[in-house]
Amino acid sequence: MAKAYDPNVYKYLNFLLEKRPNARTTQKELEKLAPWNEEVQRMFARKMK
Template sequence: MFCDSVDGANASAICFTMIEMAKAYDLNVYKYLNFLLEKRPNARTAQKELEKLAPWNEEVQKMFARKMK
């Protein structure tokens, strides 16, 4: 309804999914999304490279964990 096309709806769903996955893994959402945009994965990105960007990856969790104060 709020996306002008099916492609727009798919893009929104992907963005919302990445945001919710970052929240589920207790990551700093803003910094994690910036990280993803810097890396710009695409359809040609190898599976091993995608795994390095996933929120469940231990290195990603260390880099973007929300700090408790």
């Protein structure tokens, strides 16, 4: 799904590994990490050439 939003994959995966969602992570917290979250898209958008 992340590929559809075209983030900088390396940086996005690093971000996810730092946050390390687990079994106690709420749905709301997971939504904040999802590639379709607008804040995440801004953080990891590829720079246009």
